[in-house]
Amino acid sequence: MKKAIVLLFLASLRLGVYADEGMWFLMHLERLNERDMQKMGLQLTAEEIYSINHSSIKDAIVQFGGGCTAEIVSGQGLVLTNHHCGYGAIAELSTPQNDHLTNGFWAATKSEELKPQNLSVRFFVRMDDVTQRILAVVDETMTEADRERAINQEIARIEQENNEDGKYTVSVRSFYEGNEYYYFVYQDFPDVRLVGAPPNSIGKFGGDTDNWEWPRHTGDFSLFRVYADKDGNPAPYSMDNVPLKPKYHLTVSLDGYTERDFAMILGYPGRTNRWMPSGGVNQNVNYAYPAWVEASKVGMDRMKKYMDADPKVKLDYASKYSQVANYWKNRQGMIDALTQHQTASVKAAEEAKFNAWAQKRRNLRRYGNVIADINAYYERTNLKARHDNYLIGLLRSSTFAALPYSLGNTLAYYATQNEAKQREVAQQITANLGNTYDNLYLPLEKDVLGALLNLYAAKAAEAGIPPYIDSLYRNHNRDLSGYIDAAFENSIFSSRERVEAFLARPDTLAVQADPLYRLSVTLLGRYRQTTPEQEELDGQFQKAFRLYVEGTRKRNPKKKYYPDANSTLRLTYGKISPLPPDPRNDASANYFTTLKGTVAKYQPGDEEFDLPERLLDLYERRDYGQYADREGNLPINFLTDNDITGGNSGSPVLNGKGELIGIAFDGNIEAMAGDVIFDKELQRTIAVDIRYVLFIIDKFAGARHLVDEMTIAQR
Structure with a gap:
């Protein structure tokens, strides 16, 4: 079905209807992009987007929690981002009695806003x-x-x-x-507080099934507020802090959009690898990503078994499970897309052209060996890439793969100190024990660690697993689950109470002999292991790769280049752009979806596709207020052809006036290779329509005071 849709789309393309590639530095907009953007529909100057001396749009864009983007939408520090970006904080603030993930949360007053332990913008x-x-x-x-x-x-x-x-x-x-x-x-x-979040049945509607898919119907947003001291400076959490008065906040537009309207996105894209050589693509497709996918799936399956059986466990592990699941689907999508689009062959053809240029006499000394050195590096590190991804999968999913190492080293240090120093260190340790242990479920942790350790020992051995792990695996008939159960029974690290007992009677030798500590030290040691040979090989590759990029830019000096994403602020611009007609979308054009399509997916009691009765009632009465579109429908999600990647989650989608029309939250699976090679025909950004966001806040949640706090553009 999906393949047929893609082929139909390719056949129906009109000349010039392409996505706009590039994640651009704001300081270069005037020189490189301003004219193009204005031709496409931008009504602002580069100075109005990025100014050092005056307030500008960039002052409303924040990096949220170190991994997402968010935007300031009021003069009182109100912040909009994705639901999945706020997910960990919402889960942390939830209990079985006050389950904000399941039921949603809306602070009626600022005094009711909730402070997560560690969240900053x-x-x-x-x-x-x-x-x-x-x-x-x-x-x-x-x-x-x-x-x-x-x-x-x-x-x-x-x-x-x-x-x-x-x-x-x-x-x-x-x-x-x-x-x-x-x-x-x-x-x-550092003082950022939860203001509002829709229930999971809205904020995560579609779950893993719809993740990376179109059509989408997800209300992926949450609201926070930034607080400062009375002088507007950053300050740790205090009841004396006041809402931040930002330099700039975004204006919200209720006018919507039509096909080919200008759209720009500012945010913090995490990582792209557009310069990656063909050998790197082949390594990921055939070695690295399959290991990542397999390890992630094993961890997810083990977690979900316990999460489904216990509401508290489900809350405690919701954030970790969601993160693992997101990357699991991402990496599988990358394998499929890179293979389908023959990305390695495309890259190899470019490298052949570079090599022909490099062999010319004037280039030979500096660039002649570049491609050969790059190819040699990947050939010699393929098995290492597979090993490393099985190990990373283990470390990502299992708390006890790394915890005994970090905590154990602290305990060993504590045991060697004098009485006064021990009191100081003990205070620091005990202050963090609740954060460490209160939300852990040992049956789940044992199962996850045992299953992933078995997978690692069985599948990563070609690159050389630690002899200690190999010996354990062989001596226990290639099944370490029983060994792990026994290790937890005999470990200092299996509970908060045992750690506290150690603090009362410290013993360095007990740490060194602890089975979970030995295991964790071995795994982390292998993860960080390097050899002189590997360091030399890495150095050769780094130099060759640097020269490849340098030479490529020198070979084509008239082309406009942009650097790979690395979590620094970028701007990308494009247009509202449809995918080919899709019978699954009942909207009048396939660049947006409506609440009608949401209700069509409704499955009562289903974890991914259930809907609140309140939302269904509003739909039946078509009580959409000022948030309906021109046809009287309530828009949910929409598509642009902007160039984004992970880290852009929560980024504002702005119209030509710089007004907020939506929040980016996903990409489409057809363009999953986009982190490596940009597909001008298929690349899409999926955003939640700001009108749906405000409808949920106002009509669904009854939190009209939050809408009133925003600046709404007059129609």
Whole structure:
């Protein structure tokens, strides 16, 4: 079905109807993008988007929790992001008695807003180019290790020079594989509180089944608020803190959009690998990603068995399960898309052209061995990539794969200190024990660790698993589940009470002999293991890759280039853009969905497709208020052809006036190879319509005071 839709779409393309590639630096907009954007429908200047001296749109865009994007939508620090970005905080603040994930949450007053333990937002202040300064400290005679050391020393000086005695966080980042460097100045606010969230049946409607799919009908949003001290400065949580008065907040538009309308997105895309060579694509498709997928599925299946049986366990593990499940589907989608689109062959053809250019006399000395060195690296690291992804899958899903190592080292240190120091360290340890143990369920943890350890020992051995793990696996008839049960029975780390008992009678030898500690130390040691041979191979690859990017830009100097995403603020622009007609979507055009389609998917009692009675009642009465579209329907999700990736979750989708029309939350599975190679025909961003967001807040939840707090553009 999906393949037929894609073929129909390709056959029906009109010349020039393509997605717009590029994740652009804001400081380069005027030079590289402003004219193109204005031709497409932007009614602003680059200065109105990014200004150092005046408030601008960039002042309303924050990095949320270190991994998502969010936007300021009121003069009182109100923040909009995705439901899945706030998911961990909502789960943390939930109990079986007050299950905010299942039932939703809406603070009627600011005093009712809830503070998660660790949640912050990061405001972007400015950026600048320090390429010449950084590259001035290196030369061609340096080894890669010496080069990295010199660069890191200069980076430390630049960051120190620009942090204004700790007022700002400064980060110097490498771009184009070490060919350019920029520094970024940020201000972090650690007091962020939950204001509102729809129930799971809205915020996560469609669940794993609909994830990465279109048509979508998901109300993927949540509301938070940033607090500051009375002078507007960042401050730890305090009842004396007040809502932040931001430099800029977004205006909300209820006018909607039509096909081919301009749309731009600002956010913090996490990671793309558009420069990745063909060998890297082949390695991911055939070695790395299959291991990731298999390990993730084993962990998910074991977690879900216990989550389905106990509501508290379901809440406690909801965030971890959701993260693992998201990447599990992502990696499988990547395998399918990269294979279907023959991405490795496309990359190899480009590399052949580069190599022909590199063999010319004027280029030979600098670039002649680049492709050969790159290919040699991937051939020699394929098995390592498979091993590392089985191990990463184990570390991602199992708490006790890593916990005994980190906590055990602290306990060993504690045991060697004098009485006064022990009191200080013990206080720090006990303060964190609740966070560590209160939400762990040992039957689940034993099962997950045993199953994933068996998988790792069985599938990763070609690259060399630790002898200790191999010996355990063989001596227990290739099934470590019984050994893991016994290890928990005899471990200091299996409960909070046992850790506290150790603090009362510390013994360094007891830590070193602990079975879970030995296991964890072995796994983390293998994860971090390197050899002189591997370091030399890595150095050769880093140099070759840097020269490949340098040479590619030199070979095609007139092309506009953008760097790979690396969690720095970017802008991408495009248009409202449909996918081919799809009988599953009842909307009048296949670039948006409506509440009618949501109700059509409704399955009473189903975890993924159930709906609240209140929403069904509003649908029956067509009580949509001012949030209906021109045809009287309630829009839910829509499509643009913007270039985004993970980290853009929660990013604002803005119209040509810079007004908020939606919140980006997903991509489409047909373009899953987009992190590696941009597909101009199939790439889509899926966003939740701001009118649906406001409808849920206002009509469904009765939290009209939050809508009134926002600035709504006059129609």
